[in-house]
Amino acid sequence: MIQAIAFYLFAFLVIASAVLVIMSRNPVHSVLWLILAFFNAAGLMVLLGAEFIAMLLVVVYVGAVAVLFLFVVMMLDIDFAELRAGFIKNFPLGLAIAAILLAELVLGIGALSAGSLELGAATGENAPNLAESNIANVGQLLYSKYIFVFEAAGLILLVAMIGAIVLTHRELKTTRGHQNITKQVRRNPKDATQLKQPTVGKGVEL
Structure with a gap:
């Protein structure tokens, strides 16, 4: 209940x-x-x-x-107004895609009900062990039969992560707006901005 x-x-x-x-x-x-x-x-x-x-x-x-x-x-x-305008503009296309997906779903269910589709039969090769939990069964199957596929997926994700880091931290061609952290840390406090008791309208001296 x-x-x-x-x-x-x-x-x-x-x-x-x-x-x-x-x-x-x-x-x-x-x-x-x-x-x-x-x-x-x-x-x-x-x-x-x-x-x-x-x-x-x-x-x-x-x-x-x-x-x-x-x-x-x-x-x-x-800009939320622009988003709403784009939604209204693409609404007919969305309805068309939804109609196509609905037609495919109805066609598939109809073919299955009519017996035109033959689904694969379970062989029991990968039957779960009822004494173990769902996570334990998935882990045993993942790290035994599908270990190479799992490692390949991890390698692909690693390459994608490295590519994203490289694209994000690529060197800029121009020095405009680019900070040199080492130069900033090693600077001499005497070379910093100093106030020279400027008169009105004179500003400061760098």
């Missing part, structure tokens, strides 16, 4: 949060509603016994993607 109540509560909050993500006029509010939707989706995953996916939703999507997007939206000077 408690699981049923929790399921309907989480499901209602996920749907309501998703609707508010789309309907909110302020992008910051949309991101906050999106974070709430992720948290409730993680609750649904816990009810299903997939705590590993729930952890990924919280750590990756909420802790990284959503928060990063929230800080970017809050730090940038975004």
Whole structure:
């Protein structure tokens, strides 16, 4: 009974949060509603016994993607009127894409109901060990059968991180606005700005 109540509560909050993500006029509010939707989706995953996916939703999507997007939206000077104008301009295109996706979904469900699709049968090769938790089963499979794929994904992420750092900290071609930290640390206090008791309108001497 408690699981049923929790399921309907989480499901209602996920749907309501998703609707508010789309309907909110302020992008910051949309991101906050999106974070709430992720948290409730993680609750649904816990009810299903997939705590590993729930952890990924919280750590990756909420802790990284959503928060990063929230800080970017809050730090940038975004013209909300321009965003609304762009939304209205691209609304027919969005409706067309939504109609195509809906048609594909209906076609797929119809083909599956008619028996035209043959789904793969479970062989039981990767059946989970019921005595272990979901995280333990995923870890055993990930670090045994798919270890090379996992290492390749980590290498790709490492290369992407290095590339982002190199592009961010590339040397500027001009010295305008570029700080020389070593020169600033080694400067002599006597060479700093000195007040020479200027007269009115004379300013200071550097």
